[in-house]
Amino acid sequence: MAAWVQRKRSAPTLAAMSDHDASLGERADPEQRNDSDRLLRAVEELRALEREKRLHETSSAPFQDLERRVDEQARAVFRLAQQENEGAETGE
Numbered sequence: 001m002a003a004w005v006q007r008k009r010s011a012p013t014l015a016a017m018s019d020h021d022a023s024l025g026e027r028a029d030p031e032q033r034n035d036s037d038r039l040l041r042a043v044e045e046l047r048a049l050e051r052e053k054r055l056h057e058t059s060s061a062p063f064q065d066l067e068r069r070v071d072e073q074a075r076a077v078f079r080l081a082q083q084e085n086e087g088a089e090t091g092e
Contacts (some may be wrong), residue, residue: 018082035087041081 049070056063 032087035080035084039077039084042073042077042080046070046077049073 049066053063053066053070056066
């Protein structure tokens with residue numbers, strides 16, 4: 001492998017992120033921790049839907065349904081992230 005070629009890194013799983021965040025959770029206030037956990041669960045659900053969608057032909061009814069659900073979940077993730085960011089900026 002050439003020196004300039006970077007290895008593809010896989011995204012950490014929710015479990016790995018939870019393990020990594022264990023010490024952070026002790027410092028974060030409970031409301032902040034709940035918001036963060038809610039966002040991580042929403043991201044994990046989005047990943048699961050996207051993986052399931054890959055199992056179907058693009059012209060199939062299940063794919064179309066999953067595509068709609070992925071879109072809805074992606075928007076929910078964005079809203080949760082935005083709310084968390086706004087809460088952090090206002091100190092809530």
